[in-house]
Amino acid sequence: MANRQHTLDRPIFIVDDEPEILLAVDTCLRMAGMDNIITISDARDVIRQMERQIPCLMILDLNMPHINGRRLLQIIRKTYPRIPVIILTGAIDVDTAVNCMKIGAMDYVVKPVEEKRLLAAVEQALALINLENKAKMTLPTELFAQIKNPKAFAHIITQDEKMHSIFHYIEAIAPSSQPVLVFGETGVGKELIGQSIHELSQRKGKLVVVNVAGLDDNIFSDTLFGHVPGAFTGAQTSRPGLIEQAAGGTLFLDEIGDLALTSQVKLLRLLQEREYLPLGSDKTRQSDARVVAATNRDLWNLERKGVFRKDLIYRLSTHTLTLPPLRDRLLDLPLLLDRFICQAANELDKPVPELPKILIEQMETYPFKGNIRELKSMVYDAISRYRKGPMTADLFKGLGIVGSGIFGSSSFGSSSFGSGETVSGSFESGAGPDKDSSVSLPTLKEASRELVEKAMKQTGGNQSAAAGILGISQQALSKRLKKLKQEQDKN
Template structure:
């Protein structure tokens, strides 16, 4: 039988391996042969970032990240993907909650074969599986990547990033240098790692930050020295070029390299030759060079701080990684990933992410990009106590469209509207000795409205 979902797989998510096997078997017997089984709930979003499913069968009660939270995350980022919940809980309230969050159906365990097949077919037909829809640009680009696993460490749905992945795949086998531009914290080192992993080179990747290295330190670090090269040089030092033999040497902050060191690097790139300090024996290197910088090298060249010929040599292949503020589609994915990581490391529950928090973050300039976002999340999670994670746990500035000093802290020391309203209700109730009718008159609301507020207050306690 032909697969009913040949392009987009059905994801089955359950922490019980027996349930996974049983559901997968039922589906395969029915002819659904494009299936991905996931036992660890923490892998769901990561897997969806790499391949968009046509349908998700999602267990409700799982360790690490529960099904309800995952369902909310899926609905937020991939609203068209149908989700069917699997659970052994027969309470009506649970079913209603799942449907309100966005589940298309609700199936009890142990799973009835006929019920499952009927629900899956309805979801794929009625939900218009993604394979039947015109894919977005980022899906088209990512589907054409030959080795997506090589980019598994990079969380993105952005078409600019997927275009970079294509370029990386094309130039990775080349022995020529690669120059990576990008602001601090955008992931230049990760892209360098991808280039090396895809290069097929048998040697290892060696990284060094050249900022702050004077000429002697640069030569000693890269080229090494022989015994007696200088007063304290009792033993030989091989240098990073030799350590990266047959592999890749990544030079970070190349814009800060001293002019005298630039001459030596240029010779290495032109001829592949270098001298260890204190040695007159020329060594030849087969190391591939990757350089990265957050500076404009051509602007430095005009200032006489960087050699023009070195720019040309370094940039045989070059790419620019966009800042986080230009790939806001990735913001919810990154925020979710870092919150899950921080919760796991700090042994805290994974909180819900309110839409308002994402909206506020979208206004933040993120000059430190993804590195800054991760630091903000870990700081917020260290102070997180429970419930949805609130914006006042983050040190974020709200920027106006004018973009100048009209920024203000999200946490100015004032109570939120919800906190202020709750305080007024409590004060009115105390003032009237618990008389709801009198308290409602003081507050200017109906007794019924006050009763609802009091009920919510009791539920939140």
Template sequence: MSTSLNPPKPILIVDDEASILLAIDTTLQMAGLNNTITCQDSRRVMDLLEDSPVEAMLLDLNMPNVDGHRLLDDVRRDYPDVPVIIVTGAVDVETAVRCIKAGAFDYIVKPVEADRLITAVNRAVSFQELQRENRSLRRHMLRDDLEHPEAFRQIITGNRKMLTIFQYVESIATTSQPVLIRGETGVGKELIARTIHRLSGLKGAFVAVNAAGLDDTVFSDTLFGHVKGAFTGADTPRGGLIEQADGGTLFLDEIGDLPQASQVKLLRLLQEGEYFPLGADVACRANARIIAATNQRLSVMLDEGRFRKDLNYRLQTHRIYIPPLRDRRDDIPQLLDHFLADAASRLNKPIPPVPRELLPMMAGYAYPGNIRELESMIFDAVSRHRSGTLSLHSIQAHIAREQSADGTVPALPNADAGPPITFSHRLPTIRQATDLLVEEAMQRAGGNQSRAAKILGISQQALSKRLKKKAG
């Protein structure tokens, strides 16, 4: 049962008939729109708006004291951002046209059809969210820093690409629309999801579930719960994680691993805002923001028919791609310092001094496991450390295991199989191709000629000659 307010700001319902107010309020409550204010006296409307900002307003036209036409003009003048939906018994086209020209957001004729009413209100709420998001995006485009840097304190980075992502996160955090976070394993997708939740202002919990390896029954029971007697052993009803995330955020990791049947259920949750616990005949309302993440290439899965296109569209209202560590190597020094200090603290050891060869070695590795792999490498090295300068042996051994015999990095997850080099329409000359290979090897080796020579499969002397020739 949802106990949090939806939408965050109330919907104001104005009508001089108590029965109409009750009917509209009940319809909205049953649809999960439970944050409402009713007003039977039109003279109080402007005072209510002054005291409490509202998400949208439902307004009757024919009322004593202050009629709806005058109120519409007053609201549009003083509170132009509030969508006003006219709800009236007047069915003539002239009245409808006059209201729309005066700035009404929508026009509904009594007796009110529930579906028509809910659709109009949801449109108004979505419009408000879009307006807020546009204002936030414009604000962030005009500045080069963060409004809430403290929210990102757990993410160690100084990379420009990551700062741009942070600015986008700030701009979308307060909307209720789904977010899809893409990126390879270990790049920090859950950290970004938790940051979005922190910035959202939602009062409910952040609840995470990993969808990898879950069949449809387990996924449905985990997410939606079950009623008593739903299956053998279901002696008592149990609420699912969507219930625990009420008024908060539900984070679905590894969304690409969901079976088709589970994808259909998730689609209903996103489209209708409702779900069925296992064994239930009556749908339950959901009130949680959905953030999904995947390390898979959904475009390939869509082409192969393994992921639903309609679910993909629903999930991608807001999209975030987190680049792998090899594309932001400038973060490695910061991350190295952080993980050294963290490992030393957890192991109750002093922070060991590091040899000068360590950073070039770390900068030249491609990290198929990304930041999570880097953290494990450093923790393992510090755990083995006894005294003196930190030994490079465990780090070198780890890199050697991950690299093939000729020094190339093994294929990363989801990478397309194919040749190690692709060519443009115009082929480079042999000399140009050689120069490019040398330049790339030196970059991967962090400027270390010995390591770059191993990557290229030549002697250090041969590489040194090529570098001198190129420089000359």
């Protein structure tokens, strides 16, 4: 195997739920001189492992519990199209294996595995990889191999280049003891980034997380700084604050933009002087905890409004990073969907459904204002109502026409409903057919016209894509557009 040394810079994955098969294939390859091998007995762990390390080749069993080989092959083909996959199959499943080759498998080997047949298939796959490397057809996701400590980011599902750049930055600043300020919309994973920063810092203490939103000054002080006996009525014993618990570690302050001004002064002193006063004490204590803060708000805008201190912003933002929203990292959407679907199906004891390409395309137009957290909630709810067959858009709340990416919210827009209220919102507030209301409903003709116009605008005039969003054929959309033009010409 002349190309072995070069191609095995990345591992070979062997995926099979039968230990004896795993052992036999692993032994066969190692005896042939290939020692960069990872064996996986649970199909649900494959994508998680691939987020840490991209294999050069995968040998995949066809019949496994939780996620069968065909479904896993579809996932791999969608997100890692250049990884060769060799199917392992029983003699009675040869037809199925051939069908798997039609959807992207490179070859198949029948069980019980014949050594010569297996090695021939592997050598062919590795030869193909070598040709692709010579042609510089490398995987985009190989950029992640440049991360020095990929395990620190294993809990973050991504193959996005912007996230990859952030990982590099985090590796660079992790040894620093200076504060880090993490910006990002709600649900983008700011706390997960805090975990990575803490892990890479190799600080001996714990990571302590506190959400400061809604805490008044007394509760904030007691929570962070603790108190001594007699500090207030009922304080009979001392209580260590979270700063003390985070000694030698990291203190993660979430929603820092909602911190009260009086509390900001105390936090500023902690950052400047590395000291604090427990409630009721006149003796300052020292802190060596590193502070990582996160917010979904514009702190400079809050400063202009007089509700956030400028000097605190400077202290918090020695190191700063901004996480992109999910709508700006759509390459991660299939990965996240697959992970959450597998998790939800496992927890709810449901079969793992097929994820059609059309569903992913529909979800790509959805605004995801709650980002990854919203996606996960949508998936769990959809799986709870799933019965059989492929996943469909109607299983996902808010993914229909009203509430899709055409509008970015569950309303027809301000032109139809005045201030952008939804139909349900109007009637819930007491407006009904026999009551006066300042909100007027559009006619069906008006609503239909606006749906078509916004679908065309959302897709940049692509009739095929717009028809897919609207759930009608392209021919039907073409007729509607022609009719709309005729009506406009008349007017």
